[in-house]
Amino acid sequence: MQLGRRDKIPFPESYNGFRLIRIHGRVHAIPLTAQVERILRTPGLLDRHPAVLAAPTLDEVKRLVDACDPRAHLPEAVAKVAGYDIARHRGVFYAVPENAGAIDLDVPADRQRAGVIPGVSAEDLERRVQQIAAGAPVEFAGWLPIFSVSGNCGQHPQFKHTGNPPDGYRFTRSAPPVTAPQAAPPGAGGIVARTRRLCGKAGVALQKLWYAGRSALSFVFPPKGVSLATRVAVLVAFVRLAALLIRKGCKPGAVLSFLQTRHLQSQLLLGRQELVFLTSMPYTFGQNPWVIEIEDVTTLFYPHVQNGHTCGMALAESPYFPIVRALLEADHCKAVLTHMRSTAELIPALFKSEIISKKVVYAPLGVRLPERWQRHDPRPGDEPVNLLFINSWCQVPENFYVRGGLDVLEAFSVLRKRYPHLRLTIRTALPALDDHYLRIIEGGWVRVVNRFLTDEEMAELHAGSDIFLLPAARVHIVSLLQAMSYGLAVVGSDGWGMEEYLEDGHNGLVVRGRHGKASWADPEAGMLREDYEFTYTPDPEVVAGIVEAVSRLVEDHALRRRLGRTARADVRDRYNLDAWNRGLKAALDRARGVTPAAPERTAAPAPTVREPGRAVVTSGGS
Structure with a gap:
């Protein structure tokens, strides 16, 4: 059979109301x-x-469409109730704020962003909406654009x-x-970068001048929807x-840098609110x-001071220290809420300010x-025992190290020889x-989930x-509590904050080797000291601890x-x-000047303790 010239069959752009x-x-x-267009341009x-x-072939997709x-x-x-539209979608009911704009209920980030x-x-939603509508409004600012370039922490599951x-x-x-991301002016970024390279220090100064001027123009040409009154309020x-800050003796250069990192466009978009939750x-x-x-004091200074680099720092000597202290002492700062008791104790020691100390509220974090x-029901001894290691929520590959990923792989290379039925799943971008x-990964029984x-x-x-493995440099609170909530036997580390929630032999096992090397609290300086460099190579003490802890759990099903x-x-x-929520309510009540009501008597009360000049401490119950 001879074949000659043949026209190419074009792939169709659409079929029966679907884009292909x-x-x-x-x-x-x-x-x-x-x-x-948004589905196509959003990664994943x-x-x-x-x-x-989706299907492997065009014909199969057409059958799915039909x-x-x-x-x-x-x-x-x-229905419509108290400023919300109630809708049913894929068997779930949702209450959507009327001012949410166009959102996709199939996208969790959209639902979270719009509230x-x-x-x-x-009926359940109608009751909840009516209760919520009667409450005092608090603007959740995690949606601000500046958070998207700060580890996207505003979208972190911690704030669900x-x-x-x-x-x-x-x-x-x-x-x-x-909306679609706005493109930068053609060549602008390249011109600034080339100027910086060619001019050295003068180029750095020119770049700062460029960014300062561009920010100032935001007052004249603000983001869409920002009113004149908002611009005036933000400028004031x-x-x-x-x-x-200048009056408090802060250095002008540090003040300018600090104010620039607050991101003017975010502040304009935020506008004027009764109370903001950052x-x-x-x-x-x-x-x-x-x-x-x-969670820790270091993030108060971000991006000028960053986690993992504070082991030898004298934070009180930083030019940004008096700036942050003045910001927290200012009347517009109403409360500092933390789920770490260590942080609640470090803040007064760091700032040595009675004003700031009285604003601190501590309450243990909670999850669903x-x-x-x-349930760890009995099963045959040769059935697989599954280990789970998870990287951070944002799935930054380098966080694999900080979570103890290398130590996990080294330990598993020993454990799988000892226990052939052991399996390891690592959910991470490597x-x-x-x-x-x-x-080690290719050797078998290691499953990598990187999507x-x-x-x-x-x-x-x-x-x-x-078994959940978290031999991390420090606590990762949501990962830890989620694993505990699913009833997993947790193997954690003695890194900072971990043992506030994980008690060795009670609700998990604690591996030694992180404290004093990768992280520790310095109560005299009021600092969380961290050195993540120790996690970029495996620690023999940590590896041995993982091997011992996992061996105990594999051999002792009752444990x-x-x-x-x-x-x-x-x-x-x-x-x-x-x-x-009792702790969160204490912080919001303080912000609004509301006197806490007398607690009702219950079987497991959650008392609130206030000492003169000390933090508010809300117990998590028995």
Whole structure:
């Protein structure tokens, strides 16, 4: 059979109301009713969006499209209640703020950004919305653009608790609708970079002048939707804060740098609010009264001081120290909330300010208790025992080291020879690793999951595991509490903060070797000292500790079961959302000048203790 010239068959752009695209070895069909361009330009969203159909071939995708009900991708309006639209989508009810703009209910980040409330029924949501609507508004500022370049901490699961506000409050989000990213002026970035390289120090000064001038233009040409009154209010706050810092003796250069890192456009978008809730970093000019939630004192100085580099630093000698102290002492700072007792004790020692000390509120963090969990039921001795290691939420490959990833691989290379039925899952984006570690992974029984996982997939991963490994440089609170809530037997480290929640032999096992090397609290200086360099090579003490702890748990099923069940019970009784909300309410009440009501008598009271000049301490219960 002879073949000659033949016209190329074009790949169709659409089919039966769906946009077709062939990428990464699959054919995808996106309903035209969805936000097609956004799905295509957002990394990973094409693969995980529920409305997108995918198959290996065009014919198979066409069959999926033909069998699909296009109405399944559209929310069904149910009711309007107190400023919320209640809709049913994919079997779940949602209450969507009327001012949320165009959002995609299939995208968790959209729901979180807009303050969407999920529920099991329309009636349940109506009751919750009416209760929330009666509460005092608190603007959750985690959506500000500046947070997206600060580890995206505003979207961290730690702050999911804002979806369940304490009694008497409601969290609002004034985020503008998501739009396509604005392109920089052609060549502008390259010109500035080349000028800096050619002119050395003069180029650095020119670059700073460029950024300062560009920021100043934001007052004249603000982001869309920013009113003149907002511009005036932000400008007044900017000048007032600069004058305060100079008057307090702060260095002018440090003041200018600090104010620039507050990100003028974010402050303009935030506008004027009754009360603002900030996450981790005090990104504000003080135009609004604010409360901040932090894990450690270092993030108060970000980006001028960063975690992992404070082991030999004299923070009190930093030019940014008097700036942060003045910011926290100012009247617009109403409360500093922390879930770490160590941090609540370090802040007064660091700043030596009675004003700041009285603003500190401590309460242990709480998480939801999942319905499905690891019960450690008896099973044959040769059945697999599953170890789980998870990188940070933002999946930065370098955080693999800080979490103790190298120590986990070294320990597993020993353990798998001892226990052939042992399995390891590492959910991480891997950094560039030496061949030695690649051979450990390739040697078998190591599963690497380096893609985005939905909440349901993460739940499946946890509930199907037996032992959770977190030999990290320091505490990672959400990962730790989630593992405990699923009833896993946790093997943690003695890094800073870990043992506030993980008690050796009670609800987990603690491996020694991090304290005093990778992290430790310095009560005299009031600092969290960290040196992450120790995690870039395996620590023999930590590796040996992991091997010993895991061996105990593999050989002693009763111990594994007891630790896992005690960990889950501790989340149920101590580290739950109700206990956390009592602390959050104490901080918000303080911000609004509300006198706390007398606590009701209950079987497990959560007392609030205030000592003169000391922090507010809210217990998490028994």
